[in-house]
Amino acid sequence: MAINSSTRNLEWSYTIAPVAAPSSGLSCGQSSVSTTIYGTPIVDGDIVYVGSYSGQVLALNTVARSQALAFPQTRYGEWEWNCPGTNAGSNAIVADLVMSEEALYVSSSNGRVYSLDKEFGDLNWESDILHKKLWTSPVIQGDTLYVGTFAGHIVTLSVETGALLPWFFESETGFASHPVIYEDTIYVGSFDSKLYAIKIGDSELSWSFPGDKWFWAAPLINEGVVYAGCLDGKVYAIDAETGEKLWEFDAGNPVVSSPVLMDNLLIVADELGSVYVFDLNAELEDKAIVPLKIMSVGAVVRGSLCAQEGLVYIRGQDNWVYVLDINRGGLSWKSPLTIEE
Amino acid sequence: MAEVWYLIIGDPVLNGLIALSSILFHNFGLAIIALTIIVRLALWPLMRRQLESTKAMQSMQPKIQELQKKHGKNQQKLQQEMMKLYKEAGINPMGCLWPMLIQFPIWIALYQAIMKALATTPENLLDLAQHLYSWEVVSQAIPLNSQFLWLDLGQPDHTLILAIIVGGTMWVQQKMTTAPTVDPRQQSTNSMMLLMMPFMFGLFTLMFPSGLPLFWAASNVIGILTQYFFTGGWGYLKFRSPFRPTPVK
Numbered sequence: 001m002a003i004n005s006s007t008r009n010l011e012w013s014y015t016i017a018p019v020a021a022p023s024s025g026l027s028c029g030q031s032s033v034s035t036t037i038y039g040t041p042i043v044d045g046d047i048v049y050v051g052s053y054s055g056q057v058l059a060l061n062t063v064a065r066s067q068a069l070a071f072p073q074t075r076y077g078e079w080e081w082n083c084p085g086t087n088a089g090s091n092a093i094v095a096d097l098v099m100s101e102e103a104l105y106v107s108s109s110n111g112r113v114y115s116l117d118k119e120f121g122d123l124n125w126e127s128d129i130l131h132k133k134l135w136t137s138p139v140i141q142g143d144t145l146y147v148g149t150f151a152g153h154i155v156t157l158s159v160e161t162g163a164l165l166p167w168f169f170e171s172e173t174g175f176a177s178h179p180v181i182y183e184d185t186i187y188v189g190s191f192d193s194k195l196y197a198i199k200i201g202d203s204e205l206s207w208s209f210p211g212d213k214w215f216w217a218a219p220l221i222n223e224g225v226v227y228a229g230c231l232d233g234k235v236y237a238i239d240a241e242t243g244e245k246l247w248e249f250d251a252g253n254p255v256v257s258s259p260v261l262m263d264n265l266l267i268v269a270d271e272l273g274s275v276y277v278f279d280l281n282a283e284l285e286d287k288a289i290v291p292l293k294i295m296s297v298g299a300v301v302r303g304s305l306c307a308q309e310g311l312v313y314i315r316g317q318d319n320w321v322y323v324l325d326i327n328r329g330g331l332s333w334k335s336p337l338t339i340e341e
Numbered sequence: 342m343a344e345v346w347y348l349i350i351g352d353p354v355l356n357g358l359i360a361l362s363s364i365l366f367h368n369f370g371l372a373i374i375a376l377t378i379i380v381r382l383a384l385w386p387l388m389r390r391q392l393e394s395t396k397a398m399q400s401m402q403p404k405i406q407e408l409q410k411k412h413g414k415n416q417q418k419l420q421q422e423m424m425k426l427y428k429e430a431g432i433n434p435m436g437c438l439w440p441m442l443i444q445f446p447i448w449i450a451l452y453q454a455i456m457k458a459l460a461t462t463p464e465n466l467l468d469l470a471q472h473l474y475s476w477e478v479v480s481q482a483i484p485l486n487s488q489f490l491w492l493d494l495g496q497p498d499h500t501l502i503l504a505i506i507v508g509g510t511m512w513v514q515q516k517m518t519t520a521p522t523v524d525p526r527q528q529s530t531n532s533m534m535l536l537m538m539p540f541m542f543g544l545f546t547l548m549f550p551s552g553l554p555l556f557w558a559a560s561n562v563i564g565i566l567t568q569y570f571f572t573g574g575w576g577y578l579k580f581r582s583p584f585r586p587t588p589v590k
Contacts, residue, residue, distance in 0.1 A: 213473075
């Protein structure tokens, strides 16, 4: 759905048709796969790229969708790509898509990373199988694609060819969050309830920071400080260089979404919909921070937050998008994400 | 209520299953089979009562056949005589039901644990995080490897192989323990159930993630083996019912 943030009107919507589940062997009938969208769409000019749990990647043109033309309108640059899979869910795209100037990079549950031509959706390359499920997004730095796996590997691929590059990192436990690169270090949450810092090129950890549960959300790094929400209900600020805890805040409920930054304000939502605003310039007392403002959207929040021009856009699990005015400290407006027939 | 359930039964079973997977070469299929065996062993005192009751009922079949010959035309009298016979032998024909009912919470917890542990979607995985103990052996197993033989334990098996195994083993186990009855209507119901249940579970196998049917199959096979060795044979599997409905002339 595209909602105009100024007029708050629905500009257009497009329903991805359910696809028949891929089957193998003596299949006993076909079933359809959920077209749930887990990843955050990418907007590039007039084109919106989106990946679905049913294994489709779609390039939607905002003009064509506004006119509700049949999909895909190739003259508008629209295309659809279907990820290969052996059975239902095996080709699911759960991770965010990643974009470079010319290509899209797609991590699939079938264990491969795909590079697609942005303009036509043609397959540039596919990687070897890296692990059974790739649910976390890769990250690009220079000519290298860094991919975290549930098996506990950070593998590196050539952006140009998809070939495996020599450096990789191996951990005993799998990686739960998307990796984030800051300067020459990768920060990633692990299933052993730790946040890892891995210097690119090294085989040893730089440091690991323990939480009480998984660091599910990708951390945010700014000016040498790692801000990480944890499923133990806490938000931690950690020195990016040393791994030392600078402060923590206990929200009391799991933090599933990554924090966002707005000038010197850090905005964090917990799973039950409470939104905390922290002034990063505020004085600390005994490594604890007091929120500047606390708001609530009254809905379960698991998706990414989006901050823009004093507003934070939050997708609730109740199928509403909530827009909070951070300066005023309250709900600005909200809009349903369901279409009335 | 839900919190108490998970605290006492749900979470221990879930974490035990994941820990077993870690120990058994990160093979979740083996963990399901191993946990099924462990649960069966833990419930052995209850199972034993159930099996003893079944065995005693089997040993009484000759006497029941005699009663059938003697009072075949008078159903009411036959029922009375049979109840008398059971009473004299100290058998409660419904006695084997209680051990089964007591086992139900454990089977439900196992079912929930398998479904939770396989976490086929991100929200399932997120939910799983709230139920895990902070044991190293558990964290090292997450996320679980769902591949076992030809099966992806997180997906339904559409090859029909598992459905046939589940249905077949269930039929054998039921056939071994279903005593013939003197009441033709009851006999007809039993015969229908004997086919319906395996058919239904075979159908469920095509719909549920195959980790669950694997548990059913393992449970059926263990049931068949314990029944075979405890009662010393195939029970009613080879038993031909003498109680045939009288043909209407």
